[in-house]
Amino acid sequence: MKTLDAIVIGAGQGGTPLAKKLAKAGYKTLLVEKRWVGGTCINDGCTPTKNMIAHAAIAQRVRKSEQWGIHTPGMSIDFETIWQHKNKIVNQFRDSSVRGVEATEGLELLIGEASFIGHKAIQVKTPDGQTETYQAESIYINAGARPAIPEITGLSVTPYLTSTTLLELPQIPAHLVILGGSYIALEMAQLFSRLGSRVSIIERSPYLLPKEDADISACIKDILRDEGIAVYTHANVHNVEKHITGGVAVFLDKKHHPEIILGSHLLLALGRTPNTDTLCTQMTRLDIDNEGFIKINSNLQTNISGIYALGDIKGGPAFTHVSYNDYVIILRNLLENKGLNTNNRIIPYCMFTDPQLGRVGITEKEARTQNLPINVYTLPMTKVARAIESGQTQGIMKAVVHKETGKILGATIIGEQGGETITVLQMAMLAGMTCEDLRYQMFAHPLYAESVNNLFMQEPQ
Known part of the structure; x- marks a missing residue:
């Protein structure tokens, strides 16, 4: 058994930079990756989907160009070119990550599946059938999550896709x-609809995006329906089967x-499940919650001193930027003794539909559940100057104060560049600014961000 200073399990957006920094700081480090360096983000998450969303957005602009007096007869979509371009970008990002790891002195990259075999000891099964064993006083788990597969009658004998395998399809x-009916589902729905698919969304909750406020959910539903996407809410699927035509029946x-509902393809977008089931965490007595996530404290440490978890495998919001911030907290505490923690950190996120949905902090629903004294400010994008000038008036701005x-x-914010504009409000929250400060703040004209002035000029609810 080889003894190291540190082991990082998972080469995602938290694990990769952590392993590199540890090695550069003098720690003899092993980085184990089961599949591809870069994790979900680069390989089948942010990078490929946002590239394809960009293609779909161009198709939609061309499709609607006549309203601007620009005529594009004979428009067609070459999906093979789009698919190949997506693959090229993914490979470019993945290869760059691998090169960065391999160029780091003191860092060993091992492709294989890691599992615990004892206290702070792991084995790694490599693709060629070999097994290596390692131990280290410090272990960092960034093994991520994968698409959840629900228990639905008939699913075991019915072809289906996940957010991973959908991107491998070479045809529409x-x-x-x-x-x-959550973030991944809605991004994929609009993306493939704009590229030529007929799309139907089935959500068991009364609303799409059930964690959002009802008015936000309704706004998104209207946007998708306006593009011809069928939306079924408050709908319970009780079985699926392979149809005689070769498609699926739901x-x-x-x-x-x-x-x-008869379709050609079935996509499961019902959340994600942590990759703890193959780690044999009981061998090192790690505490796991009922859903399989690794329990951690506010410093991202598990119940075992020296073992940490970061990213999706620890539960909570499953975003790349959260995983990266986890890495920052762990590294700066270790090397700089900063005493950082996850308490009260403000987590923003963006759903990359068109228009985008950007959010930060708590919703109106959450605030009222907590019995907080609040004012709610709203401004439809139809009253935002830049949106009117650009013909991008779908959506709404909303703030809880x-x-x-x-x-x-x-x-x-649901609107063009909603993710960028929400960052303005995030920075204001970090700075402790009030809504009155923002109401009278000077922004460059005519940015979307300038509409923050107008938002707080409205009468609160």
Whole structure:
């Protein structure tokens, strides 16, 4: 058994930079990756989907160009070129990550599946069938999560896709049926609809994006329906089966009314499950919660001193920027003794539909559940000057403000460049600025961010 200073399990967006920095700081480090360096983000998450979303957005602009007096007869979509371009970008990012790891002195990269065999000891099974064993006083687990596969009658004998395998399709689905109504589901729905698929979304909750406020969910639903996407909410799927035509049949109840949806392809977008089931965490007595996530404290340390978890495998918001910030906290505490933690960190996120949904802080629903004294400010994008000038008037701006202090508790923006604009409000929250500060702040004209002035000029609810 080889003894090292540090082992990092998982070469995702937290694990890779952590392993490199540890090695550069003099720690003899092993980085183990089961699949591809870069994790979900580079290989089948952010990088490929946002590249394809960019292609789909161009198709939509061309499709609607006549309203601007620009005529584009004979428009066609070459999906093979789009698919190849996506693969090229993914390979470029992945290869760059591998080169960075391999160029780091004191860092060994091992492709294989890691599992614990004892206290702070692991074995790694490599693709060629070999097994290596290692131990280290410090172990960092960034093994991520994968698409959840629900228990639905007939699913085991029915072809289906996940957010990973959907991106491997070299052709556009004729009719894509999506189970799930959250971020991944909606991005994929609009993306493939714009590239030529017929799309149906099935969500069991009364609303799409059930964690968002009802008005935000309704706004997104209207945007998708305006593009011809069928949306079924409050719908329970009780079984699926392979159809005689070669496609799939989805049997559901919508408010106790049975329906059958026939599609060419079925996408499961019902959340993600942590990759702890193959780690044999019991061998080192790690605490795991009921859903399989590794329990950690605010310093990202597990119940075992010297073993940390970062990224999706520890639960909480599953975003690349969270994983990266986890790495920053661990590294700066270790090398700089900063005493950082995850308490009260403000986590923004963006759903890359068109228009985008950007959010930071708490929702109105959460604030009222906590019985906080609040004012709610809203501004439709139809009243935003830049949106009117650009013809991008779909969406809404919304902010939740503490009634007594004027501090911003949370905000949501559905609109063109919504993710960029929400960052302005995030920075204001970090700086402790009030809504009055922002109301009178000077922004460059005519930016979308300038509409923050107008948002806080509205009468609060």
